[in-house]
Amino acid sequence: MFSKDSKLEKFKDAETIIGSSIRVKGNFQGQGNIIVEGALEGSLKTDASIYIGNQAKIVANTEAKDVIVNGEIHGNIKAKNYLAIGGTAKIFGDLQYGEISIERGAVINGQLLMLPEDHKRGEKIKTEEKENTPEK
Amino acid sequence: MHVYIYDDYLSKGKYHKTINRLEIRLTDLGLNGKIIRLGGIKNIKGAIQNEIKLGAKTIIAVGNNQTVNKIIGAIIDTDLYGDFQKKTLLGIIPIGDDNSIATSFGIKNEAEACNILLARRIEKIDLGLVGKYYFLNQASIQSSGTTIVINNYSIETGEKGEIKIINLLSDNDTGIKSNPHDGLLDIYIKTRKKDKTCLTAKKLTITSSENRLLIDGVMEVETPTDVEIMKDRVNVIVGKNRMFE
Numbered sequence: 484m485f486s487k488d489s490k491l492e493k494f495k496d497a498e499t500i501i502g503s504s505i506r507v508k509g510n511f512q513g514q515g516n517i518i519v520e521g522a523l524e525g526s527l528k529t530d531a532s533i534y535i536g537n538q539a540k541i542v543a544n545t546e547a548k549d550v551i552v553n554g555e556i557h558g559n560i561k562a563k564n565y566l567a568i569g570g571t572a573k574i575f576g577d578l579q580y581g582e583i584s585i586e587r588g589a590v591i592n593g594q595l596l597m598l599p600e601d602h603k604r605g606e607k608i609k610t611e612e613k614e615n616t617p618e619k
Numbered sequence: 620m621h622v623y624i625y626d627d628y629l630s631k632g633k634y635h636k637t638i639n640r641l642e643i644r645l646t647d648l649g650l651n652g653k654i655i656r657l658g659g660i661k662n663i664k665g666a667i668q669n670e671i672k673l674g675a676k677t678i679i680a681v682g683n684n685q686t687v688n689k690i691i692g693a694i695i696d697t698d699l700y701g702d703f704q705k706k707t708l709l710g711i712i713p714i715g716d717d718n719s720i721a722t723s724f725g726i727k728n729e730a731e732a733c734n735i736l737l738a739r740r741i742e743k744i745d746l747g748l749v750g751k752y753y754f755l756n757q758a759s760i761q762s763s764g765t766t767i768v769i770n771n772y773s774i775e776t777g778e779k780g781e782i783k784i785i786n787l788l789s790d791n792d793t794g795i796k797s798n799p800h801d802g803l804l805d806i807y808i809k810t811r812k813k814d815k816t817c818l819t820a821k822k823l824t825i826t827s828s829e830n831r832l833l834i835d836g837v838m839e840v841e842t843p844t845d846v847e848i849m850k851d852r853v854n855v856i857v858g859k860n861r862m863f864e
Binding site for chain 2: 498500501506508509510513521525
């Protein structure tokens with residue numbers, strides 16, 4: 484289930500943080516974990532995880548391995564591995580995910596579509612390979 | 620051969636004792652070398668370039684951030700730069716105020732600087748480039764009315780605060796771990812709302828209707844201007860307490 488503590492642990496060393504007073508326009512693409520607390524318009528993508536804070540307002544399609552949503556999103560979300568939707572989330576768009584958890588109070592206006600099992604497995608294998616590869 | 624470049628402000632009386640103490644310490648450690656005093660030289664670039672041509676193994680900036688920037692400015696983008704990068708090390712002996720570059724390299728004062736020169740712990744360091752000006756530490760600008768464009772997106776804030784574009788971290792307050800040999804600039808935005816923003820980029824463009832970009836706390840540049848990173852440009856002698864790994 485959705486846990487704030489696990490979020491904080493995972494995003495403690497996030498490479499990218501968009502603060503609550505910041506507005507981003509365009510195609511934002513990162514490689515590490517991303518935290519968004521501000522406004523973003525365009526698209527949002529990373530190979531790792533995205534945390535969308537409860538003050539965030541996003542008008543964009545979002546794609547990542549794991550996505551945690553607490554804010555407002557107008558656009559589609561694709562979480563190849565895990566999608567966690569918090570109680571303060573407002574989502575206006577379609578959701579694609581490997582696994583999902585939804586907290587009570589969340590607003591979702593869109594279709595929910597589970598990604599095929601092999602797609603999900605592929606992502607998991609990739610993740611395990613990454614974790615098992617010794618750092619150079 | 621060591622070449623010590625003394626900045627012109629060191630000729631002031633209040634620094635005499637410090638300089639005497641420094642020179643005695645350098646002699647004791649067997650690190651003495653040629654001294655060039657910038658105060659009496661009109662062609663600073665020429666003087667520094669000449670020492671590299673003559674085969675200086677270590678160029679040591681004795682002074683503050685401006686001294687370091689003068690030396691870097693004298694060698695980068697010249698025919699000598701290739702030789703400098705291969706054969707010459709840059710050392711720093713901080714004296715007086717405005718020494719955040721030395722602090723970043725883990726050099727607190729002139730006494731510690733002598734021991735660090737002796738230990739010769741060497742790091743390849745990236746340089747930031749703003750237009751035609753190079754910087755080691757950081758460039759900063761007020762956030763209000765400023766837009767940053769990176770690749771396919773732009774960033775702006777209406778809040779008052781400060782944007783720092785960091786190559787080499789000079790204070791630990793930001794909480795970010797800037798690495799001056801990762802080939803990336805760290806962009807750090809702190810506003811009065813006390814929220815923080817940090818991200819990295821190789822190249823960006825800054826535009827501001829109200830403010831100028833301040834480079835290493837000493838030089839102001841008009842916007843719009845490009846800021847980019849030049850990887851592994853200078854070999855620097857650093858202390859073990861440096862602010863990066």
